[in-house]
Amino acid sequence: MAFLGSALGRLGVRRDAQNLDDRPKQNPASQKRVPRIGGALSGLAANRPAPPARRHDPKHHRTIFISDTHLGTRGAKANYLLDFLRHNECETLYLVGDIIDGWRLQRHWFWNKTHDAVIQEVLGKAQNGTKVIYVPGNHDEVLRDYVNLNVAGIELKYEVIHETADNRRLLVIHGDHFDGVVKYAKWLAHLGDWAYAAALSANDGFNAVRRRFGLPYWSLSAYLKHKVKNAVEYISNYQTAVAREARERGVDGVVCGHIHYAEIKMMDGILYCNDGDWVESCTALVEDSLGNLEIVRWTDVMAETGADRRARAA
Numbered sequence: 001m002a003f004l005g006s007a008l009g010r011l012g013v014r015r016d017a018q019n020l021d022d023r024p025k026q027n028p029a030s031q032k033r034v035p036r037i038g039g040a041l042s043g044l045a046a047n048r049p050a051p052p053a054r055r056h057d058p059k060h061h062r063t064i065f066i067s068d069t070h071l072g073t074r075g076a077k078a079n080y081l082l083d084f085l086r087h088n089e090c091e092t093l094y095l096v097g098d099i100i101d102g103w104r105l106q107r108h109w110f111w112n113k114t115h116d117a118v119i120q121e122v123l124g125k126a127q128n129g130t131k132v133i134y135v136p137g138n139h140d141e142v143l144r145d146y147v148n149l150n151v152a153g154i155e156l157k158y159e160v161i162h163e164t165a166d167n168r169r170l171l172v173i174h175g176d177h178f179d180g181v182v183k184y185a186k187w188l189a190h191l192g193d194w195a196y197a198a199a200l201s202a203n204d205g206f207n208a209v210r211r212r213f214g215l216p217y218w219s220l221s222a223y224l225k226h227k228v229k230n231a232v233e234y235i236s237n238y239q240t241a242v243a244r245e246a247r248e249r250g251v252d253g254v255v256c257g258h259i260h261y262a263e264i265k266m267m268d269g270i271l272y273c274n275d276g277d278w279v280e281s282c283t284a285l286v287e288d289s290l291g292n293l294e295i296v297r298w299t300d301v302m303a304e305t306g307a308d309r310r311a312r313a314a
Contacts, residue, residue: 029186063287067096067257068277072105075279080115085121097174099138126153137174166291168252175256178241
């Protein structure tokens with residue numbers, strides 16, 4: 001717990017201590033991981049950026065769901081995420097796991113001012129009245145030892161039931177427990193994470209060439225994921241497992257992340273929603289005042305407004 005207090009203290013934010021007695025006990029493995037991640041964050045947080053410039057007419061939503069931002073990696077599209085957060089407001093913001101990539105930060109430190117600005121933006125929303133709920137995933141699993149804790153206005157939850165404006169009950173989970181590789185062969189998941197990082201690096205090189213021709217961002221890795229038979233089968237199996245869990249829980253649907261594939265569809269009477277990611281497709285799931293849900297693809301929005309070029313140049 002000390003790392004959270006230290007990091008947020010350097011950010012100028014006080015921890016809400018009302019739930020300290022309710023926090024679960026740490027497991028030994030987590031105790032080893034926490035200081036390494038937290039210590040690094042504390043040091044970087046000391047260089048607090050200036051308050052971000054805000055748009056005068058942000059778009060308002062009832063709810064926003066984002067996941068898989070993987071801050072702390074070179075593949076994170078933090079410029080796009082920061083632009084999205086500054087141009088969109090909501091009553092409730094769900095962070096649906098893998099927000100900070102603890103796996104990668106333990107092996108190789110990477111952080112820049114834009115990553116820090118994203119954290120500041122989220123903290124600012126929490127301080128200004130947005131209800132922020134953080135459901136950790138497998139890459140930030142260390143925070144699962146602190147569920148039911150309220151930190152700087154951000155609620156840490158293992159899972160949540162969200163009720164839409166039209167009274168549908170949606171289970172909100174990251175979804176890694178329905179990934180057989182993560183659940184039963186974690187060493188293989190780490191190996192796959194390394195290979196995935198290599199693919200994202202190649203994707204960045206590919207987009208560097210596109211920029212020379214004045215073309216907007218386009219995810220080669222996401223395109224291949226949609227076309228390769230094994231990847232399509234993996235996604236389908238994952239969706240089926242998550243929808244089955246929602247059905248067994250007696251809810252109307254599920255919101256998850258993990259597989260970096262944004263989609264909304266009905267599956268045997270269950271509404272399946274995946275909010276995607278911010279390393280490939282730069283997507284979020286949003287709910288309006290009537291309970292309608294849609295996927296926002298922010299690279300498309302930025303391309304339409306001309307902001308894409310500015311973000312890539314930042």
